[in-house]
Each structure stands twice: as C-alpha cells, then as structure tokens.
Amino acid sequence: MTNGLDDVVAAETVLSDVDGLGGNLTIRGHSLPALAGHWNYPAVVALLFDGFFENLPADEELGARIGEARAEVFRRIEPVLPALSSLDVYGGMRAGMAILPDGESLDDALRLVAAPAVLTPALLRARRGEPAMAPDANLGHAADMLRMLTGAPASPALAKALDTYLVTVCDHGLNASTFATRVVASTQAGLTSSVLGGLGALKGPLHGGAPGPVIEMLDAIAAHGDAATWLRDQLSRGERIMGFGHRIYRVRDPRADVLKSVVRQLGRSGDGADRLVFAEMVEKTALEVLRVAKPSRSIQTNVEFYTALLLEAVGFPAEAFSCVFATGRVSGWVAHAREQQINGRLMRPQSRYVGSIPDKVA
Numbered sequence: 001m002t003n004g005l006d007d008v009v010a011a012e013t014v015l016s017d018v019d020g021l022g023g024n025l026t027i028r029g030h031s032l033p034a035l036a037g038h039w040n041y042p043a044v045v046a047l048l049f050d051g052f053f054e055n056l057p058a059d060e061e062l063g064a065r066i067g068e069a070r071a072e073v074f075r076r077i078e079p080v081l082p083a084l085s086s087l088d089v090y091g092g093m094r095a096g097m098a099i100l101p102d103g104e105s106l107d108d109a110l111r112l113v114a115a116p117a118v119l120t121p122a123l124l125r126a127r128r129g130e131p132a133m134a135p136d137a138n139l140g141h142a143a144d145m146l147r148m149l150t151g152a153p154a155s156p157a158l159a160k161a162l163d164t165y166l167v168t169v170c171d172h173g174l175n176a177s178t179f180a181t182r183v184v185a186s187t188q189a190g191l192t193s194s195v196l197g198g199l200g201a202l203k204g205p206l207h208g209g210a211p212g213p214v215i216e217m218l219d220a221i222a223a224h225g226d227a228a229t230w231l232r233d234q235l236s237r238g239e240r241i242m243g244f245g246h247r248i249y250r251v252r253d254p255r256a257d258v259l260k261s262v263v264r265q266l267g268r269s270g271d272g273a274d275r276l277v278f279a280e281m282v283e284k285t286a287l288e289v290l291r292v293a294k295p296s297r298s299i300q301t302n303v304e305f306y307t308a309l310l311l312e313a314v315g316f317p318a319e320a321f322s323c324v325f326a327t328g329r330v331s332g333w334v335a336h337a338r339e340q341q342i343n344g345r346l347m348r349p350q351s352r353y354v355g356s357i358p359d360k361v362a
C-alpha cells in the first residue's frame with residue numbers, strides 16, 4: 001500500500017504530462033516553453049477544451065466568449081458580494097463559484113473559467129472598502145483582471161506577465177486538486193461541483209497555498225539578515241521551506257524557470273530588480289541548506305517560489321495568491337472533469353481496515 005498514492009496511475013489523459021526526471025511539462029503535445037509567453041490564456045483554454053465540448057469556437061471567438069462570461073458572472077455575484085466579503089478572499093471566491101449553475105455545457109465551463117478572474121479583484125477591493133469594478137468584455141482576460149483590481153488600465157507588460165502565469169499553471173498532470181476534481185466528476189456530478197473539489201484541494205499549503213508563505217519567508221529572512229541561519233533554524237524546528245520540493249520533480253520544476261524569466265523582464269522595466277536579486281540569493285542558499293539536511297532526496301525549487309515574486313510584482317497581495325493560481329488552473333480542472341465524465345468510470349478505491357475487530361456475538 002502507498003500512503004500518498006505515489007506512482008499510482010489513476011487516469012489516462014490527453015491533457016498533460018509531467019516528466020519528473022527530465023524536468024519537462026507537455027500540454028496537449030506542446031512543451032511548456034513553446035506555450036508560455038507565446039500563446040495567450042484563451043488560446044490555451046481552447047487547446048485544453050478541444051474535443052470535450054460541442055461547437056467549441058476558435059481561439060479568438062473563445063476569448064470574446066470568456067469576456068462575455070466574465071460579465072455574466074459579475075451580474076450573478078454582484079448581489080451577494082457583501083456576504084462573500086465576510087469570508088477570507090479564498091473562501092469568498094470558493095463560495096461565489098458555488099452559486100454558478102452545475103451543468104456540463106460550454107457556457108457552464110466558460111463561467112467557471114471566468115469566475116476567479118472576476119471574484120478575486122472584487123473581493124480584494126471589498127476588503128479595501130472600494131466598490132467592485134464591472135468587467136470589460138472587450139479586454140484580454142489577464143488585462144481585465146488587473147484593471148478590475150486597480151481600477152486603472154493595466155500596462156501591457158503587467159498584463160502579459162499575468163497572462164504568461166495563467167498559461168504556465170493551466171494544467172499539470174494528476175496533481176492533488178486535479179485528482180480531487182476528477183474524483184467528483186467520476187460520479188457524473190456537474191462541472192461546478194467538480195471544480196469545487198479542486199478548489200478545496202488547492203487551498204492547502206502543500207499544494208496551491210504555498211506562494212503566500214514564500215513571501216512571508218522572504219520578508220522574515222530580510223528582517224533576520226542571515227538566510228542560511230534562518231533556513232537551518234526552520235528545518236531544525238521540523239518546518240518545511242516553502243517553494244521547494246515536489247512529489248514528481250526530482251530536478252528543477254520547469255515552470256519555475258518560465259516564471260523567473262517573466263519576473264526578470266518585469267524587473268528590467270520596473271523596480272522589482274532588488275527583490276529578484278534577494279530572492280535568487282535565498283533560493284541558492286535554500287538549495288544548499290536542503291542538500292546538506294536531506295542528502296538522500298533531491299529537493300529543488302518548485303513553481304510556487306517564483307509564483308510568489310511574479311504575483312507580488314503584478315500587484316496582488318499574498319492573501320490572494322491561491323485565488324490567482326485557481327484563475328489559471330480552473331481551465332485544466334474543467335478539461336479533466338469533462339475527460340473523466342466522457343471516458344472514465346466511477347473512482348472508488350479501497351482502504352485496508354486496521355481498526356479493532358468487533359466481538360463475536362454468542
């Protein structure tokens with residue numbers, strides 16, 4: 001038995017493949033570096049959805065349909081925003097998505113793709129006491145999300161950086177949240193129910209909840225002044241170093257390099273350069289501390305380390321990082337849910353009973 005399902009193949013998929021030894025991610029026949037920075041997010045949604053929905057429009061029209069879906073989601077959630085705002089940002093997003101219809105059509109799918117991009121800025125603005133901004137269906141998905149956050153048009157550099165992030169995290173094999181999504185879809189529940197399964201799994205710090213703590217770690221190390229001592233103390237307390245380690249990758253996570261180069265580009269055009277130099281020093285130190293502390297296991301930088309820097313640079317607060325992760329990953333969840341609904345069987349593994357045995361009845 002494996003406590004954590006390592007190496008168990010639980011589904012066949014055409015969507016993505018994670019090569020943990022080579023450090024490669026393939027998404028529907030394209031390597032990550034061929035997509036990230038070259039395809040926009042709606043084009044990647046079209047790629048993931050291909051074959052899973054009737055009458056799927058071409059990339060450009062799909063981009064327009066996602067814009068219309070943002071506007072529709074806003075109309076649905078605006079009346080309940082005050083109630084959603086009483087929760088933390090992730091909880092508010094999850095509750096807002098729960099009120100969407102639970103069907104299996106392309107419209108259902110597009111509302112789910114649109115929803116985190118609408119809910120996240122609206123909830124962040126509510127926390128600042130500012131009214132939510134309505135979506136502009138004519139803008140690109142990432143540009144509109146940033147405009148709804150700040151209230152001003154996003155610079156092309158920031159919009160491109162966020163769009164590249166959304167593409168980079170759109171799908172990643174049978175990670176915990178995608179598995180959770182597929183388990184729900186395997187019961188023939190609808191797409192919203194399935195995506196809510198994924199949202200629940202993504203929240204935890206071992207999965208999509210890691211980038212917020214990465215920022216806390218960088219700030220704590222900056223305040224302490226000695227990265228190696230801080231990191232060694234962290235390990236000696238039995239704590240993990242966030243942004244490092246992965247169940248599948250034994251080499252560097254290829255998404256980390258893509259995101260690092262986006263952060264570097266932004267640093268050239270803005271004032272994030274010092275932050276990047278500091279983060280690179282922390283990364284180098286952490287890899288060395290981990291190599292010494294865990295010599296039998298190759299623990300490398302994962303996607304969350306540079307996610308944290310990128311999302312900070314485009315203007316999101318750490319409390320919303322997991323919501324932005326969900327904004328990218330939701331397209332992968334929806335595609336996996338459809339693949340499971342169409343091709344899969346009910347997922348129903350077994351457990352081994354190790355509890356006490358009932359007394360024999362005389």
Ligand code: COA
Pocket residue numbers: 004205206207208210235239240241242243244245246247248294297299302303304
């Ligand atoms: N910091 C310190 N130790 C780590 C570590 C980290 N980031 N990642 C793994 N390890 C160590 C564990 O402590 C354990 O050591 P032990 O055998 O001496 O007890 C060993 O490596 C195996 O850990 P395990 O949890 O079984 O590995 P896993 O394959 O489940 O780990 C993660 C995957 C992602 C859960 C793990 O690397 C982690 O917790 N990383 C930090 C959180 C993070 O960045 N999450 C985002 C993932 S994309």
